[in-house]
Amino acid sequence: MAEVTLIDAVTMAMAWELEHDPMVVILGEDVGVNGGVFRATAGLQKRFGVDRVQDTPLAEGMIAGISIGMATQGMRPIAEIQFMGFIYPTVDQMINHAGRIRNRTRGRLTCPMVLRAPFGGGIHAPEHHSESTEALFAHMPGIRVVIPSSPARAYGLLLAAIRDPDPVVFLEPKRIYRLNKQEVEDNGKALPLDVCYILREGTDVTLVTWGAMIFETIKAVDQLARNGVSCEVIDLATISPIDYETILESVEKTGRLVIVHEAARSCGVGAEIAAIVAEKGMYDLKGPIRRVTGYDVVMPLFRREMDYLPSVSKIVDAIGAAMHD
Amino acid sequence: METIADFEVQYSQFLNPEGKPSSDIPELAKEPDALIGLYRAMTETRVFDTKAVNLQRTGKLGTYASSLGHEAAHVGIAAAMREDDVLAPSYRETGTMLYRGVRMEELLLYWGGDERGSDFADVKNDFPYCVPIATQCLHAAGAAMAFQLRGESRCAVSLNGDGGTSEGAFYEAMNVAGARNLPVIFIVINNKWAISLPIEEQTATKTLAQKAVAAGIPGIQVDGNDVIAVRHWVERALARARKGEGACLIETVTYRLSDHTTADDASRYRKKEDVEAAWKVEPLIRIRKYLTELGIWDEEKEKALLEDAADKVDIAVQKYLNTPKPxxxxxxxxxxxxxxxxxxxxxxxxxxxxxxxxxxxx
Incomplete structure (x- = not known):
């Protein structure tokens, strides 16, 4: 079994599906000869040919639109958007068509496509290259939003996303693309979507997080473990639809909830989780739900980006405050 | 300085508004059955459309986008397509959809607020009506890409209006179709009005066909009130695309004789004289005159056709009205x-x- 990074796992999953499903094609800007700006499709065009791994003209709305057209006619396109900052031209196609076509034709036409994009801050990138706007897509009915946080989950969840009969926005936390390696067996086994993954079991506080923030959260949790605080860490993994059951069960056990996400706070996915726990789990809570998030400001350029992002200290303090409620 | 690129735009009309054929009229125009088939479909579209507007006026249908005046363009396009080609229409292409086999009661269900209207029983792969402007051009390009990748001899046809040519998606779709030599035909039904904005204010270009030049694909302007011209050029374009020669753009020039939708009142923004002038060149008159001239049509046949169409529409209306809510x-x-x-x-x-x-x- 090979030790691979998260981005290697993304490449492996796409290669597996290209190999095993002739209807799978990859589309995007610079995904062919160049292998993608982050190298996610490195070597795939050489291996599978220019028809299966296609460089497209530069128009993100077009990439989403033709993917929808292909998907409705029996293909399984995987479209890459280079950075989340360039994903917004796809919004029209995703909300008006990808998420609606099954419903509006009563299942006559369907849209099994994946829209992949790297997202998130912390890599000293230029302007428009660091935002986390997963909540935009999570608000669209009919669209799944999936975010992996480890090589193994990147592999298994991306396979599941490609095989899913409905559209999936697959957001890759680029800060952890090459942060660590993990043994991942290239066996074509998908992981289930629509479920959370419990990364640490604990009894005092439930932490719900996703993407790159898993790492800060685990560091904070390790730090607090030395003081005897037992935290349960849940990787949300599928941002929409949310597996509330796992979260509610955990909160029932711990009585405390801290949500950590990079995205701006207001109307973020954390707000939805907090609302559901308030509706269905309030009497299990020993104190207020806390959120550690990005601020409701324009993402600063990189000299101050780390001040924008949730940090280990911010998370430690939030957990500490929750323990004192 | 030297000229390194230039372009010209061809215009085609075979039947003038009086129904007089030009000398180069294609063979199709000499086949009585084919001609009568086109005329029949155009008439049925008109009868259906009139009924749909009436249903809306009497509270039995939601807002409806009339196809009045578009019958030659709509039917000509559909008649040129093969069954296994794929259509990506806008929200006004009633005539094209009916000819493709979408049932009248399905279209009524759609405008009557029921999603089941887009679950076509007899047309499996066509896209349903598309309300967001020109977004469907990309779906047609994507469908064409699927056909190309699988080596299928099928084409996609996208339809949008003159207003849609201002949208990015329209150009993006033509551009990728040019760059990838896709088997897709983009058809602009230029009915001169995008709700209240006249074509002169929509664009500074003299034609919409020339928008193809920027995408490196051929563009042609056709009299959209001449069903023979529309059918001929769409057929030519499809044959070309099927041979692997790529996409093209066809502008069919017609006129929106109706309001934008039943929720609109076009008298607020356009002159009565202009609409009256457009009625003089509308598409049904000329083909009927031509058929009569050929001696294959008369008042009796016309009466029978209208009665038949009315019956067909009535049956569909009954089916629609008798369909319970989902x-x-x-x-x-x-x-x-x-x-x-x-x-x-x-x-x-x-x-x-x-x-x-x-x-x-x-």
Whole structure:
């Protein structure tokens, strides 16, 4: 079994599906000869040919639109958007068509496509290259939003996303693309979507997080473990639809909830989780739900980006405050 | 300085408004059955359309976008297509959809507020009506890419209006189709009006056909009130695309004789004289005159056709009116292949309140 990074796992999953499903094609800007700006499709065009791994003209709305057209006619396109900052031209196609076509034709036409994009801050990138706007897509009915946080989950969840009969926005936390390696067996086994993954079991506080923030959260949790605080860490993994059951069960056990996400706070996915726990789990809570998030400001350029992002200290303090409620 | 690129735009009309054929009229125009078939479909479209507007006026249909005046363009396009080609229409292409085999009652269901209207029983792969402007051009390009990748001898046809040519998606679709030599035909039904904006204010270009130049594909302007010209050029374009020679753009020039939709009042923004002038060149008159001139049409046949069309429409209207509302839970049941767990609670909630909702609103 090979030790691979998260981005290697993304490449492996796409290669597996290209190999095993002739209807799978990859589309995007610079995904062919160049292998993608982050190298996610490195070597795939050489291996599978220019028809299966296609460089497209530069128009993100077009990439989403033709993917929808292909998907409705029996293909399984995987479209890459280079950075989340360039994903917004796809919004029209995703909300008006990808998420609606099954419903509006009563299942006559369907849209099994994946829209992949790297997202998130912390890599000293230029302007428009660091935002986390997963909540935009999570608000669209009919669209799944999936975010992996480890090589193994990147592999298994991306396979599941490609095989899913409905559209999936697959957001890759680029800060952890090459942060660590993990043994991942290239066996074509998908992981289930629509479920959370419990990364640490604990009894005092439930932490719900996703993407790159898993790492800060685990560091904070390790730090607090030395003081005897037992935290349960849940990787949300599928941002929409949310597996509330796992979260509610955990909160029932711990009585405390801290949500950590990079995205701006207001109307973020954390707000939805907090609302559901308030509706269905309030009497299990020993104190207020806390959120550690990005601020409701324009993402600063990189000299101050780390001040924008949730940090280990911010998370430690939030957990500490929750323990004192 | 030297000229390194230039372009010209060809215009084609075979039947003038008086129904007089030009000398180069194609063979098709000499086949009585084919001609009568086109005329029949155009008439049925007109009769259906009139009925749909009346249904809206009497509160039996929702807002409806009339196809009045577009019959030659609509039918000519559909008649040129093969059954296994794929159509990506806008929201006005009633005539094209009917000719493709979409049932009248399905279109009525759609405009009557029922999603089942887009679950075509006899047309499996065509896209349903598309309301967001020109977004469907990309779906046609994507469908064409699927056909190309699988080596299928099929084409996609996208239809949008003159207003849609201002949208990015229109150009993006033509551009990728040019760059990838896709088997897709883009058809602009230039009816001169995008709700209240006249074509002269939509663009500075003299024609919409020339928008093809920027995408490196051929563009042609056709008299959209001449069903023979529309059918001929769409057929030519499809044959070319099927041979692997790529996409093209066809501008069919016609006139929106109706309001934009039943919710619009076009008298607020356009002159009565202009509409009257457009009625003089509308598409049904000239083909009927031509058929009569050929000796294959007369008043008796016309009367029979109108009666037949009215009967057909009436049957569809009855089917539509007799279709009960879809079950309330159907709004949930086609969101995903399998209903996610969190939606089950909302689904049950909707069912619980469904009977109480009547009369509580507004």
């Amino acid at each position: 079950p309330v839970e159907s709004m949930f049941d086609y969101m995903y292949k399998e209903l996610p767990e969190f939606l089950e609670e909302q689904r049950e909630h909707a069912i619980r309140y469904a009977d109480k909702n009547g009369g509580e609103h507004g």
